[in-house]
Amino acid sequence: MPEFRVSCPVMRPSGERVLLAHGGGGRLMHQLIAGLFLEEFGSPPLAAQHDGALLHLGGQRLAFTTDSYVVRPLEFPGGDIGSLAVYGTVNDLAMCGARPLYLSAGFILEEGLEMETLRRVARSMRGAAARAGVALVTGDTKVVDKGKGDGIFINTAGIGVVEAPTDIGPATVRPGDAVIVSGDLGAHGVAVLSVREGLEFASPVVSDLAPLWEPVAALLGAGIEIHCLRDLTRGGLASALNEIAAAGVGIEIREAAVPVAEAVQGACEILGLDPLYVANEGRFVAFVPQRDAERTLEALRALPVSAAAARIGTVAEGPPGSVTLESRIGGRRVLDLLSGEQLPRIC
């Protein structure tokens, strides 16, 4: 028998170059934001690390946010880069408890892009803006050489007026709060991946892309004391919960209570992905006081966009910063941030 040696090379420290994983919504992205951007730019609204900045201007409370959209393919089941660019930014404002009002749109177009594609995307943005009740009021266009872009990149920024009477954000979350998701998870990520990779499923998965101010307004209208909201985009539910827990609370969720559509679950099983980390574009998590939990579910379930809302857990006295998951079979484990993006397994 060979002699067993214990050996492994020491990897040189990473971080010399930007990796795709730095944009994946996981730990590497958090490190990049904390270690580079916050260090260079750090302002109090930025340091709050909410979905948007809360600003006080002439007695008005405003929310201000920006996001860039680089999705491939440009069109996918349930949406396209245009509607995504509108709803994504609208939803970041909604998560601040703000009624979205005005958007800017900046386009970076790749030389050679078909004009017809661009027109379809612009039409889609117009329709999305109308549905979300926002006006596109300023914009910019740049064209880069062929091969230097991916068809269309869009940046949108948005302004909204805060209508929530109390502060909404991770700092307001309290032990005992109910943790509620607004619908079934993972459809957007699986829909985009299935088109990108040419995967075909018996029942095609359609993105959950949707504007989310309506359900938030319904909660405010019902007089629910919202402690925190977060849309479940890159990095999915698991990343959002970890970001909120980092403000100093422990969160406990039950895997069996998390709604996932069967087609999404099946796709994730095949690809070796965990739906808790898959991106959504029309889903959010709400933290509300225990006494408001039932009314929150009622208000959400009354709307088509959040008809599958479900209570998935509770804010516990447990160790601050930790998210604990009770598995389907009754085991318990930590639900952590991923390093970068999920990578399909070999076998």
Next chain:
Amino acid sequence: MKYLDEYRDPAAVRQLAQSLARLVTRPWTLMEVCGGQTHTFVKSGLEGLLPPAITLVHGPGCPVCVTPVELIDQAVRLAARPEVIFSSFGDMLRVPGSAGSLLEAKAAGADVRMVYSPLDALKLARASPARQVVFFAVGFETTAPANAMAVWQAEREGVPNFSILVAHVLVPPALEAILSSPDRRIDAFLAAGHVCTVMGYEEYEPIARRYRVPIVVTGFEPLDLLEGIYLAIAQLEAGRAGVENQYGRAVRREGNRAAQQRITEVFEVSPRKWRGIGEIPSSGLRLRERYRNFDAEARFGLAAPAVEESGECIAGLVLQGIKKPFECPAFATRCTPETPLGAPMVSSEGACAAYCQYGKRPHA
């Protein structure tokens, strides 16, 4: 979901765990061979439901973990060549070689593509006749049939710009290596269900006899694993040592003959170095003479470079089940999924990464 929910049923799990607790009379140490099983154990929290007398240690069945660093370095160098499109399964991309990973090579300009099947890489080769498409043929017996099929098709169609970088390893020689190690502490094995789907389990029978060790072919869902453990403990408690098949819905004793034929036609058994363990005789596959021109090592004249292996990573001990990941001084401190010192911290099938991701610590 049908065919999954049945195997994750909490009531059935509880019932079987109780039966197991009544069955076990003394401490036993079991090894689950496959990284996919390790992943389920930790992810489902199953380990916490087992009687304390049962210790599970995690085996070498993580392809990403045991692929030698020299091969990863070769892959990175190949990927950097301008004519090459380097294609690989996803979780191989993040594994550190001595000069970075394939993902880092991609960030530095290499054309690295993630594919879901070697046949997709072959498709890429047909569509890019001016480029050389190399596929990283990694894995155990599970991935071997598809990789063999890609080469077989490429040969039949005469696709000149397709080749594979072979890093195939075989399970039974690794089990024998672990069993003959003086540090052996394994009382029974849960064999990897999907490997046996291809290969069957006849080849495990002499191992069970020679080393007096029960081997239970086991699936990947929580209830599969629990049943596999139950069958193994029942053998141990009764003083038996045979091969049993828990994963009957996918595995037959003779395996998948058509897949085996395809493997044998394209590949032959060869010695292979395992990362963190060392060279094990007859433990890998290489392309047969007839298919040698599809071997990327031969096509690009790659020399095996000597690699400085050192450091505090105890991957070898973890992969043989001698140490638990958290017994490593670097675990979750200097070695994390963002800055892995060794491969088991990279793939979700790696024991160290699974422990880290799901927050497992001593006595946790």
